[in-house]
Every structure is written in structure tokens, then in C-alpha cells.
Amino acid sequence: MKNKSKISFKRSIIQIDICLIVVIAVFIGLYFMLSSNASKKYNNAIQLYSDISGFYDYIEKANFSFKSYLYTENVDDIEKYKQSIKRARNKLNIVKDGIDEEYQWRIDLLNNMVESYQNAATDTKNASPTDYQIKYNEFLKQYSLLEKTSITYYEYLTDDIKTQQEEIHDYEKKLFIMLAMIMILGIVWLILFSIITIKSFTKPLYQILNNIKLIKRGEYDLSDISNTSIEMENLCIALDDMAQHVQKNIENEKEKAALKHQLLEKENENLKKDELLALSELKMLQNQINPHFLFNTLNMIYKTAYRENATDTGAMVDKTAMLLRYALDKANKTSDLYSEIESVENYIYIQEKRFHQRINFVLNVEDNLPNIQVPGLLIQPLIENAVKHGLKMLLKMVKLLLIFKKLMKVL
Incomplete structure (x- = not known):
């Protein structure tokens, strides 16, 4: 076997793998850095939309409960009204905490309108029969004004969601480009891997297989194998050693077979003697006293x-x-x-x-x-x-x- 300084096949593959992993990690890190903020803004916009929708739902429930109270004077209805107003204000506070500071005045405006709506409801509840209709109309007016603001706020939040979606789409395009680049790198890596494998592994392996066929036919003078990796060199040396050991083992087995044949002949003789002895003992037992x-x-x-x-x-x-x-x-x-x-x-x-x-x-x-x-x-x-x-x-x-x-x- 030839003995030259070789490069480890394992080391070559590890180096290429590390380079590929580093490049992929850099691309993925850049993508997450760019897309994380946009994704966070988009999720926040969706949550704000859900919270503002919840606010208007609670205002609608409060209005329905208050009207029911006016018709039936049921104490449970006024309690439901108060609970709905409280939950609506909580929703507004959540929206205010999540919205940009430059738009928080809109939430303050809604809070003021809710305050006006509550005052109108209280005035209607406590109105005398002569002022009841005026107060009730004012109550309906405040609710109508509050309800109409939903269109403006929904449009604002919808536009914000669309803006965030567009940003996410931009990042998706960038991701697509990055994935394409990663695929190109992967293809290049596969090509390099194939070249290294063919050069360092496949060709020498076929030569080793031919040498194994020689061993099967009983020929132990193996041909030299040219290789470029430490692993293949060690494998070739091991195969050569194995061929020499096989030849020695065959000679030893022949000697052992001859000895075993002699031992078997002696064992057969001993078995025949044991059989005769057993027959003699049987006859002795049969001849014992009745x-x-x-x-x-x-x-x-x-x-x-x-x-x-x-x-x-x-x-x-x-x-x-x-x-x-x-x-x-x-x-x-x-x-x-x-x-x-x-x-x-x-x-x-x-x-x-x-x-x-x-x-x-x-x-x-x-x-x-x-x-x-x-x-x-x-x-x-x-x-x-x-x-x-x-x-x-x-x-x-x-x-x-x-x-x-x-x-x-x-x-």
C-alpha cells in the first residue's frame, strides 16, 4: 500500500459543513432580525383590532341593558349595564397601552364620549316625567355618536393591519430570496461533497471490493490502491492485514481439522468401550438376585x-x-x-x-x-x-x- 500524507475525509466534510451552517445561520439571523419587529407590530395591530371590537360590543350590550331597564325597571339590567361599561373602559385602557403615543388622544376622546354617554344615561334614569323625553333623546344621541366612531376606528386599525401585512410580505419576499440563496449554497455543497466523495471514497472503495473478491478466490497478494484520505488508507492497510491473517488462519484451521479428526477417532473408540461397559453393567443388573x-x-x-x-x-x-x-x-x-x-x-x-x-x-x-x-x-x-x-x-x-x-x- 502507498503511504503518503493524506487529508482526512471526515475533516474535509466537517469543514464544508461548518461553512455551510455559518452561512445559513447568518441568513436566518438576518431574516429574524428584520421580520421579528414587523411580526410583533402585526400581532399588536390584530390584538388592538380585537380589543376595540370588544369595546364596541360591550357598549352595545350596555345600551341594550339600559334600555331594558328603562322599560322594565329590573335591577339586574342596570347591574348588567354597569358591568358592560366597566369592561368597555378596560378594553379602552388596553388599547391605549398598546397604541402609539401620537394616537392615544383618540382613545382619550373615546373615554370622554363614554363619560358623556354615562352622564346622559344617568340623567335619563333620574329624569322627571316632563323632562324624560328630552333626556332620553340626548341619551340616544350620545349612543349614536359613540357608535358612529366605530367606522373611523375600524378603518384606522384596518389600515394599520394592512401596513403591517405589506411589511410582512416584503420580508417574505426577502425570505424567498434568502431561501433561494441557501438552496444555491446547498447545491454547491452537494457538488463539492460529490467531488470529494468520488475522489476520496468511491473509487478506492471499488478497488477494495475487487481485492475482497481476490480474497474470496483464495488470492492474498492484493493490488495497491491509490487514495487521498486517511480513512481509506487505514482501510486499505486493514484489508491487507486481514488478508495475511486469513491466510494464516486457514493454515491453522487445517492443522486443527487434522487434530480434531484424530480426536474424533479416539472419542469413537471410547464411546464403543463405554457402550460395551454399559451393556456389561446392564447384564450384571439383570443377573442380580430376584x-x-x-x-x-x-x-x-x-x-x-x-x-x-x-x-x-x-x-x-x-x-x-x-x-x-x-x-x-x-x-x-x-x-x-x-x-x-x-x-x-x-x-x-x-x-x-x-x-x-x-x-x-x-x-x-x-x-x-x-x-x-x-x-x-x-x-x-x-x-x-x-x-x-x-x-x-x-x-x-x-x-x-x-x-x-x-x-x-x-x-
């Missing part, structure tokens, strides 16, 4: 002992025969509780004869225990373990208590 013969022999010893008046010996032989028969019948099988207890009694009898006075078994079985199904030879190993380890370190007599009873419906 249990039926064993029981007949024990029975004969039992009868001989009784004929010779050796009652203890006969009883021990009988218990041993019953214990052995139970063990052979119930090994790895299911038994019942009473059969298990009977087997335990036989085992206890034998152990008492064996240890004489060193151990005293006490078996306590509760009446009316259910004869449930239990695993065969479940209890005897527990007793045997207790005898084995309990008597091991003791010289005095030991008492072993066995209790079978039911607690909380559990045996």
Missing part, C-alpha cells in the same frame, strides 16, 4: 425362627420383609398416608431393636386423618436422617417424637 426369591427366603427365615421360638428374630425378619416390599413397590411412585405410616412403624421397630435403649420412638397419629395421596418413601428418609445425625454425638438416650395431625386444614 426380589421374589429374596422375599421367599425372608419368609422361610421368619417361619424357621418361629418354629425355633425365636420370636424377636422372626418379628424383625417379618418387618424387614414388609419394609423392603413397600420400598420396592412404592419407589418413585405414589402411595397413601396410612401405608406410609405403616412403613414408618416397621422402620421404627427395626431401629428400636437395633439401638435398644439408646433411642425411644414416640408415634402420635391423630384420629380421622384423611388418607391422602403422598409420594412413596416420603417420611422414612427424614427419620433415617434424624437417627443418623441425632445419635452420632450423643451417648445418652434420645427421644424421637413423630406427630401426624392436621393444622388449619393442612397436614
